[in-house]
Amino acid sequence: MAEQRVVIVGFGNVGRGLVKTLLFKSSKLAKHGVNIVVVGVVDSKGMVYKPEGLRPVELLKMLETPRSGLRSLEVAKQYVDLKELYEKTKPDIHVELTPANYETGEPGLSNIRFALNEGAHVATANKSPLVFDFKGLTELARSRGLVLKYTATVMGASSFLSLLDHMKLQDVYSVRGILNTTSNIVLSLAHEKLVEVERAVEEAIVLGIAERDPSIDIDGYDAAAKLTIISNVIGKPVDFKSIERVSLRGLSLREVVMAIKEGKAWKQVSSIDYRSQKARVALEKVEPGDLLYHVRGAMNGVVIETDTGSYFFMGKGGGGVETAHTVANDILAIALREV
């Protein structure tokens, strides 16, 4: 059985989902000849590590701690120091699950560079490091003979990016999709409950669907980041900053009602047209004949137009445990290279 030593940096929704997935799916991993040993877990205030591997009972104890709560455990360090973590645990795989930051890409950008420079493979669900330096990070990984996996960064709960990556010989003309789950849920709420978008956003915050500061989703940064990653995977990179963004906030109740009367629905549609070189995250009134009309609530969907025809992908956009499964599949893919 090949042993892979893993450190998990970021212990929020996805980090906790990943620990559960690795615990509950260990027999499936074993069937593939892989034993994943978690040697360190980090949140923003502290870290727990054990060179011989954290036992299931210790990982379950961590899951009982509140957010930022690792430091409450007796064995925890009350600070974060990746250098120390690496010196003590010598990980094979670094899992980066810190929050996205579209101003600097940090802390994910430095963490991933550090991991690759230390000789660890990387699996990340954090988009912002790739938005800031896709080329640099992928080249760094390649030059060191390491793998950088990021399948969960787009349509987090599905393997969409792996399928797209497989389509290397197609010439892609355009990409058009619903890529941000929170916006899609907010717009679905506005249509169903006949309320202003601002009210729907407030409701989504109360329901725990939207963040307290929902601007990353509502103002289109998250969707633009996903377009940037998709375009890099296709091999025709677009610059994040060049992508036009329109916020959902301006949509009035009158416009929502008009759309319903016309049998249409408002959607946050992200698109790149390689023929006109236009990339944007916009509000579009779509009709039932449009595949994206049927992508509702927590679902994401993308239409890829190529020289061999159009392809439609649809799947759940995220969720802690669902996204964690995608990350765990990336970890397994890395581990299988070593078996």
Ligand SMILES: NC(=O)c1ccc[n+]([C@@H]2O[C@H](COP(=O)([O-])OP(=O)(O)OC[C@H]3O[C@@H](n4cnc5c(N)ncnc54)[C@H](OP(=O)(O)O)[C@@H]3O)[C@@H](O)[C@H]2O)c1
């Ligand atoms: N949730 C989803 O469905 C989903 C889907 C696809 C992709 N993603 C991406 O996956 C990443 C994680 O998402 P999430 O929902 O798990 O986020 P989250 O719940 O906000 O968790 C983020 C974690 O990162 C920790 N953290 C923050 N700064 C840190 C630092 N400097 N060093 C170490 N740890 C730090 C936080 O610590 P504290 O606990 O101390 O705050 C927290 O444990 C994000 O980049 C997100 O965009 C999420």
